[in-house]
Amino acid sequence: MARMFPIGMQSFSVIRENNAIYVDKTGLVYKLVKEGKVYFLARPRRFGKSLLISTLDCYLSGRKELFAGLAIDKLETEWKKHPVLRFDFSKMKYMNPGMLDELINLSLAEYEKVYGKGIDENSPSSRLNGLILRAEQKTGQKVVFLVDEYDAPLLDTLVDKDAFDQMRQKLRDFYSPLKSLDDHLKFIFITGITKFSQLSIFSELNNLKIISMVDDYAALCGITEEELRTQMNPEIEVMAQATGKTFEQVCAGLKRKYDGYHFSKKSPDVYNPFSLINALQDKDLTNYWFETGTPTYLMDWICKFGIDPELLKNGIAASADDFNVPTEGNGSPVPVLYQSGYLTIKGYDESQFLPYTLAYPNEEVAEGFTKGLLKYFSGKDSMAYNAVANTIINGFNSGDVASVMDAIKVYLSDIPYDAAKRDELLYSTLIFGVFRIATPFLVHCEQKSAGGRADIVLETKTAVYVIEFKLDGSIEDALAQIGSRGYLDPYRLHKTEQGLPKKLYKVAVNIDSKKRNIGDWKMVDG
Incomplete structure (x- = not known):
């Protein structure tokens, strides 16, 4: 029986319960939890961050049955059920700071139905503090704190300084209890597109490990060449038959169109998972990632700073400090282009003063970005x-x-x-x-x-x-x-x-x- 394509599915449990395609990342998930406690991972949109957060949620809340047959099934022996507090900031478009207040309030209220609320807990920070303490007390296990797309409110207001500053202050207040509650927390994992400075999650959390450019976790999100050819072999064969091409011809087309991302010095080639899954389902090579829309903030930044599209195609020599840095207050569009997935690492030579080469990852991005610029500027x-x-x-x-x-x-x-x-x-x-x-x-x-x-x-x-x-x-x-x-x-x-x-x-x-x-x-x- 053909497997279901997980289009629109960001829930690990839904994917597993419906026998949908799942590229097994659970070996890396196990490594994360066993070797560290507090992590931040930056990846472009539509790159599987929400599925990763959902996988961590299911694993750390002890849902062993969902992991049968996966790599972690042979590694984990305890399967403890930790209380999980999970916050998803990608649920809305932030037109004003009040919308951030609304999302935080609704998210906290859902967990307060389970763990209760103190009468003196009125601010988001005091409510979060109370929730963590009561969740641990009620379950007897330390709390897991997961945040998906933490930076969505900031990216939506990137070109509006007043709104941006208000959003940043509200987020700083919300995260402020985490440092003092270290003894009550089992695991913290935060995802986003970029790293913003002057936020407590980066300046105050104990032992925060930023794994965005760590070789061991370069393939934590996305699909590698090996994973494509082994775990998705049946779907490639079906596409080959439907299009009258050989298996290798289909692989070559998918690679040219959707592969080419690198997130560290020794990163394997990584495919955009959103585009790859859609292409295999439709048996067609088209620009799926760009159909979801190029973020307004990106084009605003291109307009603000100016950039030569030919430079992006041919490659930009850079140091890590040129692109793996906070985007706000930066005098270059390169960091936001890299962190948004429009540029990627195409070469690394440690003997050079500027060891990294950044360029478009693949045909889909080059063509889609060009069309976006044409529309914006014309x-x-x-x-x-x-x-x-x-x-x-x-x-x-x-x-x-x-x-x-x-x-x-x-x-x-x-x-x-x-x-x-x-x-x-x-x-x-x-x-x-x-x-x-x-x-x-x-x-x-x-x-x-x-x-x-x-x-x-x-x-x-x-x-x-x-x-x-x-x-x-x-x-x-x-x-x-x-x-x-x-x-x-x-x-x-x-x-x-x-x-x-x-x-x-x-x-x-x-x-x-x-x-x-x-x-x-x-x-x-x-």
Whole structure:
């Protein structure tokens, strides 16, 4: 019988009781509990953090029957039933600080129905303090404290300083009893997307272990290559049969689209679990993660600081201090891009001053992020930039480059003057972006030459085009640069399907900053 896909399931018990697919992480869960007490883990949204919290809840509340046949079943012998206090801050969108008060109050009230409430306990901190003491007294076991998406209220108010400061103070007050209650707590585990400074959970908790970049726990959330091929083998076979592909072809497509995350120096390749599960269920490779929506705070930050999308694609050299740091008050968008999952670790070389290389993890993120930027900066819906991308595909496949330039001119001329605050963002995002969307539908094979990297390389079945853009520059200088740096050299031996040499072209395009559009352009044989 085919297993159920756990789409929309974040409860470990529901998954197990319905024979849904579960990638076994219980060996790591056991290691966490036996080797430490207070943890924080940061991972991007839709990466399985809620399921991890639910798994810890079931394990530490002693629900042994749910773990039959899993790794932990052979490791755990005691299965003690601890009282668990679990708080999920992802349940609502925080429009104002009062909404945080409401969620905390409702969450505390649910546990007070079980463990009671002291008459003098009015503030969230005093109520939490009383709950922990009474839960231990009533059960005879120390308390487990679990928090999912602790930073949701802060991320929702990241660009509103007053609301952000109020949210942070309320959370500090709520968590304040935890340090003094250390003797009454068995285990604390907190998840989020990022680490915010000046919060008591990071500055006051005893022996807090941040495992976001620890090799041992790099695969605690998400799905590794080994897990995919062993624990999800039947689903891959079904997708292969449905799509007329081989097992290996399906694996290659899934890897290209959803793999590529790394969360530590020696991290294995990690797949986005949300996208991977949806793709196997639908037997289709599409952009599932981005369909859930790009957070507004992220685009606000991109607008605030400015960032070149080409830099994200090609890779950013960084130290851990450049991206594994609190996001608020930071003068760079790189930390929030990394912690939100739009950038990941693509290389580590300890011999370098900046040992980490950060870049897009996979095709889904690169394409989805580009489309998000196009929409945000142009103020237009997808029909506008998709039409230009379609013209690029048809134009270069047919050799009609003039039609491409005309389409881009019309596209840019219809964008409001204040849609983009910075020229570099306008040109990098609105022009390069539509090319990036189009290139997967061409025989695209971009690579560096000995002299560097061209702005854009497009390869069709019959030709290769190297395109160099200049801002208020010289067309002749651009053409000369393509030749002198050998941008076309890697393609001189490329053949058509008939075995003939592909035609090579140099294309120079001048951007007129005053007109905020394409000025003159020229194409010559390469």
